[in-house]
Structure formats: C-alpha cells, structure tokens
Amino acid sequence: MAETHKKTVQPNKQALLNRLKRVEGQVRGLHRMIDEDKYCVDILHQISAVESALKNVSLVLMEDHAKHCMVKAIQNGNQEETIEELMDIIKRMK
Amino acid sequence: MAETHKKTVQPNKQALLNRLKRVEGQVRGLHRMIDEDKYCVDILHQISAVESALKNVSLVLMEDHAKHCMVKAIQNGNQEETIEELMDIIKRMK
Amino acid sequence: MAETHKKTVQPNKQALLNRLKRVEGQVRGLHRMIDEDKYCVDILHQISAVESALKNVSLVLMEDHAKHCMVKAIQNGNQEETIEELMDIIKRMK
Amino acid sequence: MAETHKKTVQPNKQALLNRLKRVEGQVRGLHRMIDEDKYCVDILHQISAVESALKNVSLVLMEDHAKHCMVKAIQNGNQEETIEELMDIIKRMK
Numbered sequence: 001m002a003e004t005h006k007k008t009v010q011p012n013k014q015a016l017l018n019r020l021k022r023v024e025g026q027v028r029g030l031h032r033m034i035d036e037d038k039y040c041v042d043i044l045h046q047i048s049a050v051e052s053a054l055k056n057v058s059l060v061l062m063e064d065h066a067k068h069c070m071v072k073a074i075q076n077g078n079q080e081e082t083i084e085e086l087m088d089i090i091k092r093m094k
Numbered sequence: 095m096a097e098t099h100k101k102t103v104q105p106n107k108q109a110l111l112n113r114l115k116r117v118e119g120q121v122r123g124l125h126r127m128i129d130e131d132k133y134c135v136d137i138l139h140q141i142s143a144v145e146s147a148l149k150n151v152s153l154v155l156m157e158d159h160a161k162h163c164m165v166k167a168i169q170n171g172n173q174e175e176t177i178e179e180l181m182d183i184i185k186r187m188k
Numbered sequence: 189m190a191e192t193h194k195k196t197v198q199p200n201k202q203a204l205l206n207r208l209k210r211v212e213g214q215v216r217g218l219h220r221m222i223d224e225d226k227y228c229v230d231i232l233h234q235i236s237a238v239e240s241a242l243k244n245v246s247l248v249l250m251e252d253h254a255k256h257c258m259v260k261a262i263q264n265g266n267q268e269e270t271i272e273e274l275m276d277i278i279k280r281m282k
Numbered sequence: 283m284a285e286t287h288k289k290t291v292q293p294n295k296q297a298l299l300n301r302l303k304r305v306e307g308q309v310r311g312l313h314r315m316i317d318e319d320k321y322c323v324d325i326l327h328q329i330s331a332v333e334s335a336l337k338n339v340s341l342v343l344m345e346d347h348a349k350h351c352m353v354k355a356i357q358n359g360n361q362e363e364t365i366e367e368l369m370d371i372i373k374r375m376k
Contacts, residue, residue, distance in 0.1 A: 201316060208313040218339075219299060233285075233371075239333065239336055
C-alpha cells in the first residue's frame with residue numbers, strides 16, 4: 001500500500017518519540033557490539049531485545065489507531081478502507 | 095542467558111555494520127514520521143520494514159555463527175553449550 | 189480472556205470447515221512422519237506448512253470478524269470491548 | 283528443499299506422537315467451534331493455542347535434530363549441508 005497523505009497527531013506522541021529514541025540507541029549499541037567483535041550469540045540476544053522494543057511501539061500505535069482512526073472511519077461509514085488497512089497491518093505483523 | 099565474554103570477528107563485519115547504519119537511519123525516520131504526525135498506518139508499515147531489515151541482520155549473524163562458532167565447538171566436543179545457545183536463539187526468534 | 193457466549197455464523201463457514209479438515213489431515217500426516225521415522229528436517233518443513241495453513245484460517249476469521257462484529261459493535265457504540273478484543277488477538281498473533 | 287529420504291528415530295518419539303494426537307484433537311475442536319457458530323474471537327484464541335502447541339513440537343524436534351543429526355554431520359565433516367538445512371528451518375520459523 002502506497003504511503004497516504006493522511007495526518008494523525010498521536011495521543012501518546014511524546015512517549016512514542018522517547019521509545020524510538022531508545023530503540024535508536026539500542027541499534028547504535030548493536031553497531032558497537034559488532035565493531036568490538038562481541039560474541040554473535042550476545043548480539044543475537046540484543047537484536048531480540050530491539051525487536052521486542054519495536055513490537056511494543058507498533059502495539060501502542062495499533063491500539064491508538066484502532067481507538068481513534070478506525071472508530072471514526074467506521075462511524076463515518078468508511079469501514080471498507082479502514083478494514084483493508086487493518087488486515088494489511090495484521091498480515092505484515094504475523 | 096547472561097552476556098558472555100567470548101569474542102568473534104564477524105566474517106561479514108563491514109556489511110553488517112553498513113546494514114545497522116541503515117537500520118539506525120530507518121529508526122530515525124520513524125521518529126520523524128511521528129514527529130510530523132504522519133498517518134499511523136504509514137508508520138506501522140515502516141516499522142515492518144525496520145523489523146525485516148533487523149531480521150536479515152540476525153539471519154546473517156546466525157549463519158556465520160553456525161558455520162564458524164558452532165562447527166568449531168562441536169569439533170572440539172563442546173556441543174552441549176553451543177546447542178543450548180542455538181535453542182535459546184531459536185526460541186527468541188520464533 | 190475467558191470464552192464468551194456470543195455466537196457468530198461465519199460468512200465463510202463451509203470454506204473454513206474445509207480448510208480445518210485439511211489441517212487435521214496434515215497433522216495426522218505429521219504423526220505418520222514421526223511414526224515412520226522420517227527425517228526431522230522434513231517433519232519441520234511440514235510443521236511450517238501446517239502453521240501457514242492455520243495462519244490463513246485465522247486471517248479469514250479475523251477479516252470476517254472485523255467486517256461484521258467489529259463494525260456492528262462500533263456502530264452500536266461498543267468500541268471499547270471490540271478494540272480490547274482486537275488488541276488481545278493482535279498480541280497473540282505477533 | 284525437496285523431501286530427503288533420510289531416516290531418524292526420534293529420541294522423544296512417543297512424547298511427540300502424543301503431542302500431535304492432542305494437536306489433532308485441538309484442530310477437530312476448532313472445526314466444532316466453527317460448526318457450532320462460536321464467537322470468532324474465541325476461535326481465534328483457540329487457534330493461537332494450537333499454534334503454540336505446534337511450536338513446542340517443532341522446538342522439541344529442532345533440539346533433538348541439533349543434538350543428534352547436526353552433531354553427527356559436523357563430526358563427519360558434512361557441516362555445509364546440515365547448516366544449510368538449519369538456516370532453511372530458521373528462515374521458515376522466523
């Protein structure tokens with residue numbers, strides 16, 4: 001699905017920005033681990049930690065999207081598009 | 095599993111470092127998308143892209159680990175520890 | 189979440205029943221592979237095939253649920269419960 | 283990867299057979315739930331339970347494979363094929 005030009009102010013905007021700053025730092029940490037020849041298994045564990053942090057960001061976004069954008073779209077009769085978007089997200093997540 | 099103090103020079107070290115630099119840039123891109131109030135669905139799609147980039151880094155690391163560290167450990171009779179490490183990684187991945 | 193006592197006639201009921209009959213047959217096939225001492229890697233590949241078949245059943249169910257139950261609940265003002273159910277499903281899927 | 287003609291007697295054969303019998307019963311249970319028009323969310327939860335049961339079967343198989351087939355292959359100098367098989371399994375699992 002091509003990027004839309006819709007806009008949404010996230011209700012948890014600052015919290016999400018803080019989380020992503022931490023994820024960015026974790027990715028830099030991965031870079032450092034490889035640069036310093038750390039053991040592969042330790043790096044793989046750290047990648048799992050980054051993956052869970054990212055997963056949590058996507059769950060917060062998903063819940064806010066459902067509570068606001070999806071509800072509004074369905075109440076305005078635009079369920080088809082919002083459900084198509086939902087299924088596209090779920091297929092990528094699974 | 096606590097971090098070990100083993101060291102490994104990754105055979106694909108520079109390629110991995112480049113990939114992680116790109117992932118870091120992608121995470122900054124996510125930060126910008128939220129900051130600029132982009133649509134949640136577009137951000138969720140971008141998170142999936144970051145997740146796949148990270149997954150590819152872990153697959154490269156996993157393969158190199160299997161080819162070098164696991165083979166060496168098994169050839170030296172240390173299969174127990176290396177298989178325990180393997181199963182721990184697989185459980186986190188699944 | 190405890191099982192509810194709500195009822196829903198699936199719009200794709202027969203197709204879902206057929207799919208699940210096939211999955212059941214695939215699981216019996218796994219049983220036979222182990223019974224006949226087939227190679228572990230072949231069995232693991234077959235488990236992945238069963239997992240994808242199950243995933244497709246859950247995606248069909250999810251889409252029908254979104255199109256019917258979620259839309260109806262939101263139109264009737266019961267968004268809170270239906271979004272809680274959605275997030276619970278997504279967390280289990282991810 | 284095409285099915286091989288290798289054979290392996292699983293060290294946990296009976297336990298795996300019992301687990302798969304239970305999974306088969308769970309899939310029949312899913313069939314019944316749809317047949318009896320149970321609520322989609324309840325069915326989706328049950329699919330997650332079947333998916334975790336299958337995941338546990340694959341983890342038992344994977345560990346036994348690593349401990350026996352992989353170790354033997356590596357000790358006999360056939361690491362290339364066994365690592366190719368490992369990576370193929372991991373890619374399907376992830």
